[in-house]
Amino acid sequence: VIGLLLLNVAVLGVGASLLWSVRGWRYWTDLMRLGGLAYLLGLSALVVLLTTGVAVGVPFGWPLLIGGGIGLSLIAIIVGRTARVPRPTLRPPGWRISQPPPLVLPFALCIVVYFAMLFRSLRLTPLFETDAWWVWTVRAKALHYFGDLGGADLVGGGATGYPSYPPGLSLVHAAAFEAMGNLDTVTLHLQHWFLAVGFVAAALGLLAGRVRPAIVYPLALLLLSMPGFADRVGWAMADCLLGYLAATGGLLLYLWLEDRAPWQLLASTVLLGGAMLVKREGTIVVACVLVASFAASIAQRREVWPRLVLAGATTLALAAPWRTYLLVSGVRDEPTEGYLAFVEHGDRAWPSLELVLTTFLDPVWFGFGVVALFAIGLAFLCGSRRLPVFAITFAGASFVSSAFVIWSETAFEITQKPSLNPILRMTLVTTLVLAPLVPLLLEASWRAGSHVSRSPG
Amino acid sequence: VLAVSAAAVLGLVGFVDAVGDFGARADRLARLSAEDRAYGFVQSPELWPPRDIVDDVRTAIPESGEFRVEFGPDWRVGQMRWTNALTAGFLRFHLLPRRQSPTAEWVLCFACDESKLGGEFSVLSESPDGLRFGRIAR
Numbered sequence: 001v002i003g004l005l006l007l008n009v010a011v012l013g014v015g016a017s018l019l020w021s022v023r024g025w026r027y028w029t030d031l032m033r034l035g036g037l038a039y040l041l042g043l044s045a046l047v048v049l050l051t052t053g054v055a056v057g058v059p060f061g062w063p064l065l066i067g068g069g070i071g072l073s074l075i076a077i078i079v080g081r082t083a084r085v086p087r088p089t090l091r092p093p094g095w096r097i098s099q100p101p102p103l104v105l106p107f108a109l110c111i112v113v114y115f116a117m118l119f120r121s122l123r124l125t126p127l128f129e130t131d132a133w134w135v136w137t138v139r140a141k142a143l144h145y146f147g148d149l150g151g152a153d154l155v156g157g158g159a160t161g162y163p164s165y166p167p168g169l170s171l172v173h174a175a176a177f178e179a180m181g182n183l184d185t186v187t188l189h190l191q192h193w194f195l196a197v198g199f200v201a202a203a204l205g206l207l208a209g210r211v212r213p214a215i216v217y218p219l220a221l222l223l224l225s226m227p228g229f230a231d232r233v234g235w236a237m238a239d240c241l242l243g244y245l246a247a248t249g250g251l252l253l254y255l256w257l258e259d260r261a262p263w264q265l266l267a268s269t270v271l272l273g274g275a276m277l278v279k280r281e282g283t284i285v286v287a288c289v290l291v292a293s294f295a296a297s298i299a300q301r302r303e304v305w306p307r308l309v310l311a312g313a314t315t316l317a318l319a320a321p322w323r324t325y326l327l328v329s330g331v332r333d334e335p336t337e338g339y340l341a342f343v344e345h346g347d348r349a350w351p352s353l354e355l356v357l358t359t360f361l362d363p364v365w366f367g368f369g370v371v372a373l374f375a376i377g378l379a380f381l382c383g384s385r386r387l388p389v390f391a392i393t394f395a396g397a398s399f400v401s402s403a404f405v406i407w408s409e410t411a412f413e414i415t416q417k418p419s420l421n422p423i424l425r426m427t428l429v430t431t432l433v434l435a436p437l438v439p440l441l442l443e444a445s446w447r448a449g450s451h452v453s454r455s456p457g
Numbered sequence: 458v459l460a461v462s463a464a465a466v467l468g469l470v471g472f473v474d475a476v477g478d479f480g481a482r483a484d485r486l487a488r489l490s491a492e493d494r495a496y497g498f499v500q501s502p503e504l505w506p507p508r509d510i511v512d513d514v515r516t517a518i519p520e521s522g523e524f525r526v527e528f529g530p531d532w533r534v535g536q537m538r539w540t541n542a543l544t545a546g547f548l549r550f551h552l553l554p555r556r557q558s559p560t561a562e563w564v565l566c567f568a569c570d571e572s573k574l575g576g577e578f579s580v581l582s583e584s585p586d587g588l589r590f591g592r593i594a595r
Contacts, residue, residue, distance in 0.1 A: 107465070107468070110468075110469070110472045113472075113476060114472060114475060114476060114479075117475075117476045117479040117480055117483075118479055120479065120480070120483045121479040121480070121482045121483040121486070123483075124483055124486035124487055124489075124494060125482075125486060125494075126486070126489070126493070126494045126495070126496070126497040127497045128497055130543055130546065130547075132550075133543075133546045133547050133549070133550035133551075134546045134550075137550065138546075138549065138550040138553065141550070141553045141554075142553065145553065145554040146554070184495075185495065185497070186494045186495060214461065215461050218461055218464045218465035218468050219461070219464050219468070220468075221464075221465075221468035221469070221471075221472055222464045222465075222467050222468035222471065224468075224472075224475070225467075225468050225469075225470075225471025225472045225474070225475045226471060227471070227474070227475070230471070230474075230475040230478065230479075231478075366467050366470075366471050367463065367464075367467050371460055371463060371464055371467075374460050375460055378460065442460055442461060
């Protein structure tokens with residue numbers, strides 16, 4: 001556990017260096033607010049770096065792990081110094097830890113208790129996840145033993161090889177094995193606890209000051225408590241990590257549309273690049289985020305779109321070494337019956353879309369889907385445009401693309417049964433990406449409502 | 458206000474359920490031995506070959522060795538759609554760095570036809586339900 005803690009502190013250090021070089025901060029207390037973002041940024045950058053290393057044949061191990069982390073930090077510090085980013089001081093004059101409003105305190109405490117109980121549960125959880133044996137953790141073991149993804153019998157094919165799955169989570173697991181000093185597949189689940197804490201901290205940090213705590217904390221608790229999330233948060237599988245990176249990258253991209261701070265676009269690009277290296281669906285989710293950004297900025301297209309195109313191209317470039325590795329290895333990455341299977345199976349189109357929509361509104365999300373759609377509609381009614389357009393475009397693109405995946409992959413039966421169709425895990429990613437947008441939507445409506453009620457006449 | 462209130466109520470109700478589930482799961486898992494947890498035994502026992510056999514396999518096959526997994530047509534027929542593939546995947550994971558090879562002399566035979574293994578099969582360990590582990594003498 002101490003090894004895992006040190007690994008994650010090191011990841012935070014790498015991310016903090018990167019964030020300082022592109023954003024800077026006047027006070028170290030700012031880093032407390034942005035610590036979660038720094039952690040996910042460091043993780044994503046390391047995933048990109050390690051994937052590139054493995055793809056070009058650099059053996060995985062401590063030298064790559066430590067060298068990569070130190071190298072990224074050094075480059076970030078040199079870039080920051082060259083750009084004359086000011087050194088931070090400890091805290092602003094008169095700073096003190098702010099007391100949360102009394103209404104918020106119970107929700108904040110519930111979140112703390114939630115993570116404490118989750119820690120206890122994950123500390124004892126055996127590796128029962130079949131996908132972990134087939135793909136994610138077996139590759140991590142291969143990285144530990146052989147320094148590569150395991151060769152033909154592990155990534156090159158076979159009925160259970162899933163050779164085209166990106167290696168992001170396997171690299172995280174392999175780093176955890178190195179940090180623990182053994183192949184403890186039970187304690188490994190705690191790595192997913194760190195990822196969840198990092199995501200919640202990142203979202204709360206980015207929303208702090210933009211959304212009142214009375215909106216953020218109840219929604220954060222709802223997200224954590226949804227059975228669809230709570231059941232899967234500790235699984236040694238890649239869906240949650242994909243959701244965390246895509247959600248934080250998507251939120252930053254939206255905030256960039258509002259603020260136009262270059263660091264937001266840079267950090268978002270790295271996060272979305274990492275998301276593409278976590279799961280194959282990462283490419284689709286990132287495309288949905290970008291489509292939402294284009295739609296939300298249509299009024300400023302001359303100024304914004306060229307930079308969005310550049311960001312999208314950079315995101316693709318970050319995943320290019322892995323795609324090249326697959327190409328060179330001759331690994332096919334297409335549906336069971338080929339890319340054009342959907343043409344022959346047109347009868348699956350509507351049932352697939354229906355499955356996606358009903359799953360989004362399923363009780364397993366504890367009403368989150370209804371709250372999200374309500375928040376989007378309310379924001380529209382209150383006069384907001386950019387944010388609800390971003391959210392509804394992402395949701396729509398995500399629904400259509402998820403339906404298309406199910407439609408064209410004939411191996412998936414039209415059912416929510418987890419062993420026969422991944423729709424629950426696909427919807428989990430969509431829900432996670434929408435999650436930090438919902439408080440922003442409600443805050444926009446709240447402000448509009450307050451403005452109207454205070455306006456004379 | 459309506460949306461936040463609904464989220465707050467649902468969040469608190471869900472929190473109670475989630476924390477209760479985490480606690481119950483932790484209590485249940487705490488009753489397993491460390492060996493059971495390391496072996497991954499938590500659900501779907503049909504996917505896990507008997508641990509004493511797998512322990513014998515780990516002892517017998519050197520880490521640089523290879524093994525193969527053979528299923529007979531009558532092995533747990535109809536129990537679960539992916540039973541054989543999942544079992545083979547579990548063994549591939551659990552026995553690493555030993556690698557699977559279709560020509561390996563070490564064989565885990567799940568009610569398979571031993572006459573088709575390509576040599577004389579010496580059984581080193583077996584379970585009552587038909588799993589036999591052994592080595593092919595060529």
